Amino acid sequence: MNLLKKVFNFYYEGFKSMTIGKTLWIIILIKLFVMFAVLKVFFFPNILKRNFKTDEERSKYVIEQLTTKPK
């Protein structure tokens, strides 16, 4: 417990004493939000995961894609 407290304090004090680091953390958080909550969800769905339930269906689809010409 004592160790956990020490580790917590280490990070807490570290973050608290940051100067430029605070700006950087804001940038990182905004960036991660834009990536995971906006881009990933709205612009970059994993189409094989989204459109098919099983790996067998996915492999069948990919084989079809690889062996037929687009219409």
Place this chain on the structure above:
Amino acid sequence: MEHFDLSLVNWSRAQFALTAMYHWIFVPLTLGLAFIMAFMETLYYKTGDEEWKRITKFWMTLFGINFAIGVATGIILEFEFGTNWSNYSWFVGDIFGAPLAIEGIMAFFMESTFIAVMFFGWNKVSKKFHLISTWLVALGANLSALWILVANAWMQYPAGMNFNPDTARNEMQNFWEVLFSPVAVNKFLHTITSGYVLAALFVIGISAWYLLKGRNILLAKRSIIVASVFGLITSIFLALTGDGSAYQVAQKQPMKLAAMEGLYEGTEGAPLVVVGALTPGKEFNDEKDPFIFRIQIPKLLSFLGYRSGDAFVPGVKDIIEGGYTYTDKNGKQKVALSAEQKIQRGKIAIQALADYRNAKDAGDTAAMEYNRKLLDENFEYFGYGYLNDPKSIIPNVPLTFYSFHIMVALGFLFIAFFALMLYLIYFKGYNINKWLLRLGIIMVPLAYIASQAGWIVAEVGRQPWVIQDILPTVAAVSRIDASAVQVTFFLFFAIFTTLLIAELKIMFTQIKKGPKDGGK
């Protein structure tokens, strides 16, 4: 090829190139600066001189800015795999899974744990533990790069796998063959050393600016000496690994080598072009001289590519027409097939995969077995089956040629610059001429240009292949709406440019401020 939506393929390629190249702006500095900081902190640990601590902390701040802005930019590439390149991501899934998972775990534990100690741990943990943490951050960052580069090398030289027609995936047969393929080893060493050289030039450039401004003199002088020694050693190693890469390209991707050198007609004792200008509009089978002018070194290309000054180096035309002798990956002498023959064998492989699947659905085991055999026999040319025109196996020759020559020329310029810097410091003390300091500042953007040019050589030079000979870009792309890819291209352009501006602004502000607690 004409059956594919080329605007979709081209927008997808452009988007991938944009994101990968932006990501690559941040990565090399992280790789090299981490080691430079570790060396500086080692000097602090050994001498106890507080100035070294101040110097280390200053560069650590710039490292932190670059790391923070650059971290996770690579994740977007992974999103693109799932959306724009779903065929590809499924096709390679099993090979990429292990290296990328190891990378994720390693990067997370090594970097998140020890970076915190590195930034927050001054005066809180022992000097020794802090130093170890800094070294582990440097090693961790470089080991993260290893796994990505192993995956990339596999795409350039697929090895250690077997294609499973039931799952449509390449399954890993031999992890060590993937990890230690000669292409992977060279690619890793060459790429990380390019990052070391870039970081050394970055440190020298900023230090040179301080010297020109007459501020932070001790920091600048000490930083220059550390970066110059590090830069000279690593830039020589960069040239050696570059030679190793050229050798691997000659063996495994002869078309890329031909494009790098603008070599249309193969020859024995092929010369290396040192400087040259390509003839615009040159076709592989016309009579035009490929060069408007060129300066070349006799026999050097043969020597670099085949370790013999008299070896035959195939040109673009030879690779398309076939008929020359080469050594395959098992060391056997073979006569090269023409692109037309490879296309025919590729079509047989694709048809065999389709027939195998139909036979499986019909429960016809004899037909399954027959088609499986046919597929295996022709799989090495699988990707050619998607191409209709032999010309489509030629990458963009001017882009590859000029990128390669810019990269090499700058590489040698960097060696000369580091050597000159050290020579002048040794013989003239730190009274370095202003012109050399100004040159030091100019070297920083040049280092980034060289680094990006290297990416272009490696990735544009292998087109049309996503996986060499096995999967071309046209077949790897998901059949989605081209306009959607176009929209996200501009979206990324805006996001990454904003990030870059943010980084430059924060970085320049911090450089102008200098070290937090002054210094001499």
